[in-house]
Amino acid sequence: xxxxxxxxxxxxxxxxxxxxxxxxxxxxxxxxxxxxxxxxxxxxxxxxxxxxxxxxxxxxxxxxxxxxxxxxxxxxxxxxxxxxxxxxxxxxxxxxxxxxxxxxxxxxxxxxxxxxxxxxxxxxxxxxxxxxxxxxxxxxxxxxx
Amino acid sequence: xxxxxxxxxxxxxxxxxxxxxxxxxxxxxxxxxxxxxxxxxxxxxxxxxxxxxxxxxxxxxxxxxxxxxxxxxxx
Numbered sequence: 630x631x632x633x634x635x636x637x638x639x640x641x642x643x644x645x646x647x648x649x650x651x652x653x654x655x656x657x658x659x660x661x662x663x664x665x666x667x668x669x670x671x672x673x674x675x676x677x678x679x680x681x682x683x684x685x686x687x688x689x690x691x692x693x694x695x696x697x698x699x700x701x702x703x704x705x706x707x708x709x710x711x712x713x714x715x716x717x718x719x720x721x722x723x724x725x726x727x728x729x730x731x732x733x734x735x736x737x738x739x740x741x742x743x744x745x746x747x748x749x750x751x752x753x754x755x756x757x758x759x760x761x762x763x764x765x766x767x768x769x770x771x772x773x774x
Numbered sequence: 775x776x777x778x779x780x781x782x783x784x785x786x787x788x789x790x791x792x793x794x795x796x797x798x799x800x801x802x803x804x805x806x807x808x809x810x811x812x813x814x815x816x817x818x819x820x821x822x823x824x825x826x827x828x829x830x831x832x833x834x835x836x837x838x839x840x841x842x843x844x845x846x847x848x849x
Binding site: 633634635638639671711713714719725726 | 797800831
């Protein structure tokens with residue numbers, strides 16, 4: 630397959646890794662904006678969805694999370710007014726630029742989530758802490774959201 | 775050979791949209807092509823050259839008029 634985010638003149642390929650633990654909509658925005666920004670700036674990016682974050686990868690659940698400090702209607706209208714892309718668009722761009730998504734298998738066991746319930750076309754790999762550390766040990770930016 | 779100019783308008787986009795659109799356009803461009811980005815957010819005007827710099831590409835022209843700017847990057 631052709632590399633969706635080819636390295637053009639980057640001197641070194643750095644990586645951003647993000648643990649998405651929260652399933653809150655506002656936190657998911659932060660995580661995806663950082664992931665997309667990292668890819669746009671020429672870094673690699675891996676997001677590890679675990680606990681409540683993994684719930685957002687269930688089919689049709691991406692934008693169904695709770696929002697802290699504000700009502701959903703207020704949040705949606707503020708974002709719309711500022712022309713912020715939807716979560717759907719942000720995650721589509723993330724995949725288009727070659728961003729990687731790992732689903733936490735341990736969370737799937739604990740919460741009884743089946744692969745069929747998840748948006749499998751978004752998920753590159755299913756793994757646990759070893760997979761995450763393997764990705765994160767050489768990353769320059771590492772966040773827990 | 776005449777270099778192609780590829781235009782991308784990020785006027786109505788906000789963070790991280792302008793960076794993502796510029797990156798996607800540069801990815802699809804051929805070496806030598808010029809990507810011409812127009813917009814009005816001042817933060818994007820500051821950050822788009824950072825995308826170019828990270829990619830080892832050169833900003834060949836920057837213009838601003840009436841709050842709208844235009845940045846040209848050579849692929």
